[in-house]
Amino acid sequence: MRHLIPSYIRVPLVFFIIAGLVEYFVDSGDQPAFIEQPIILLFLLLVLLILIAIEGIVGSMDNILFQSLDEEGKERYLASRTKTPQFKKVNALYSKLVGKTKPIEEEGEIILDHNYDGIKELDNSLPPWWVYTFYASIIFAVVYLVRYHVLNADDQFAEYETEYAEANRAIEEYKKTAKGLVDFNTVEVLTETSDLNAGQKIFETNCVACHKADGGGGIGPNLADPNWILGGGIKNVFKTISEGGRDGKGMVAWKSELKPLEMAQVSSYVLQFEGTTPAEPKAAEGDVWVEEAPQE
Numbered sequence: 001m002r003h004l005i006p007s008y009i010r011v012p013l014v015f016f017i018i019a020g021l022v023e024y025f026v027d028s029g030d031q032p033a034f035i036e037q038p039i040i041l042l043f044l045l046l047v048l049l050i051l052i053a054i055e056g057i058v059g060s061m062d063n064i065l066f067q068s069l070d071e072e073g074k075e076r077y078l079a080s081r082t083k084t085p086q087f088k089k090v091n092a093l094y095s096k097l098v099g100k101t102k103p104i105e106e107e108g109e110i111i112l113d114h115n116y117d118g119i120k121e122l123d124n125s126l127p128p129w130w131v132y133t134f135y136a137s138i139i140f141a142v143v144y145l146v147r148y149h150v151l152n153a154d155d156q157f158a159e160y161e162t163e164y165a166e167a168n169r170a171i172e173e174y175k176k177t178a179k180g181l182v183d184f185n186t187v188e189v190l191t192e193t194s195d196l197n198a199g200q201k202i203f204e205t206n207c208v209a210c211h212k213a214d215g216g217g218g219i220g221p222n223l224a225d226p227n228w229i230l231g232g233g234i235k236n237v238f239k240t241i242s243e244g245g246r247d248g249k250g251m252v253a254w255k256s257e258l259k260p261l262e263m264a265q266v267s268s269y270v271l272q273f274e275g276t277t278p279a280e281p282k283a284a285e286g287d288v289w290v291e292e293a294p295q296e
């Protein structure tokens with residue numbers, strides 16, 4: 001086997017198989033794994049070096065062993081190297097498939113001696129591969145006939161309709177569970193208690209230092225009044241939380257810390273402050289936000 005594939009093919013082949021496996025198993029996002037994680041590049045380089053080293057060592061071992069053989073041994077070794085491989089099994093399979101069919105060069109022996117206006121009959125036996133394919137097609141035809149014309153199974157149009165309906169159902173199902181796929185264009189106010197409770201928790205962990213637990217404001221503005229510096233409404237609030245406030249004001253972008261769903265939850269929670277009276281409300285900043293009527 002070793003002599004069938006030369007080393008200049010074997011080494012790259014094994015190398016690319018290993019690199020492919022690494023690529024397949026390492027989750028590296030859009031980038032190839034070895035760019036995302038330089039250590040992998042190092043690993044692949046090492047693999048390449050080792051592969052080349054193995055080739056070198058095995059080659060020189062071969063050489064040394066060959067030199068230690070006597071003349072007769074050397075001759076036998078060389079003879080075995082030059083022998084081309086015999087594909088006995090393939091040949092046997094081929095003759096089985098062809099059977100007793102005469103090849104085209106010998107067809108002259110089996111032509112029948114009647115002659116109708118120049119048309120002669122050739123009495124060759126059918127090759128087994130052809131005969132069995134023909135039997136298989138007969139069985140297929142019977143099954144097909146019974147299934148679709150007697151038992152009236154779904155044809156391709158009906159199959160398409162069912163699969164289409166199923167896929168639509170799956171999409172609806174997915175949309176229900178995919179709250180986490182929101183950005184500030186698609187975000188909606190969440191009203192479920194579980195979401196608002198989660199939002200409260202996120203607010204208490206990350207935001208109270210600047211906005212106070214009741215939204216009254218401190219370093220950050222009052223979140224309970226109808227005035228907004230950066231725009232009110234779920235979409236603007238989500239955007240402020242995700243992208244941060246104006247430079248240097250202290251409100252950082254939270255998108256690296258919070259998942260989209262978490263930002264939607266805390267945005268919905270923040271909107272609950274409006275209309276409540278905080279203990280020490282900070283003076284209103286920005287403009288009163290009026291929700292625009294949804295555009296058609």
Ligand code: HEC
Pocket residue numbers: 202203206207208209210211219220221222223227228229230231232237240241245246247249250251252254266267270285286
């Ligand atoms: C380090 C202090 C600080 C923290 C922590 C902080 N904020 Fe702010 N926040 C601010 C400041 C300052 C502003 C005003 C930004 C500006 O003027 O551009 C602001 C603005 C906002 C606004 C817009 C208010 C408006 O009037 O437009 C919202 C909404 C908001 N923060 C929500 C949050 C949420 C939710 C968290 C927690 C995830 C949070 N903030 C954490 C300081 C902070």
